Amino acid sequence: MSVRKYSKFQQRLTPHANYVRHRDRPGNDIAVWGAFHGLGDLYSDQGKLREVEEMYQRALVGKEKAIGPNHTSTLYTVHNLGALYSDQGKLKEAEEMFHQALAGREKALGPDHTSTLTTVNNLSDLYRDQGKLQEAEEMFHRALAGCERAGPRS
Known part of the structure; x- marks a missing residue:
């Protein structure tokens, strides 16, 4: 995927990422915690370091509970x-x-x-x-x- 297409793809994902980011109780599903990590990666590519830290920390807490x-x-x-x-x-x-x-x-x-x-x-x-x-x-x-x-x- 070209850089330009990837950038457009990221722009399209951001509203969905923000929706998921504000979910209160994602449960104990490892796929959800993996998604939070992926959102951290997405925010990292955009230079949104506060959001990156929030997503990685949420992913870490969830993963530690779900899989150790x-x-x-x-x-x-x-x-x-x-x-x-x-x-x-x-x-x-x-x-x-x-x-x-x-x-x-x-x-x-x-x-x-x-x-x-x-x-x-x-x-x-x-x-x-x-x-x-x-x-x-x-x-x-x-x-x-x-x-x-x-x-x-x-």
Whole structure:
């Protein structure tokens, strides 16, 4: 889909997103919580950071209740909240989210899974931004070693 068509598509989705966003009781349906995460992604593409945070937080609370805090879908939302907090300059909150995502992903997916390594890399960037250069270097080396073990992607 071209950028122009995607932009028009997003404009058409926004009123529906706003309707869903204001629902009081979405229930315990994982598809609904996944939709809230997707709405966060939609708002992120539009630069609406307050709405992104609201959607990701609602998705996280719902997913934790519906499927548990260590499910890979829940951890995906935790990771994205970490990235959002990092972008907002909320470095302490970002670090907490990335550590939670990393611990869960290591356990659920293993230390060399691409999702785990993405969290390792984002944590490296965060440490660098915080001036924690030794921790950043350790994480960068870990991410590199994991990628090398994983081998080339086709």
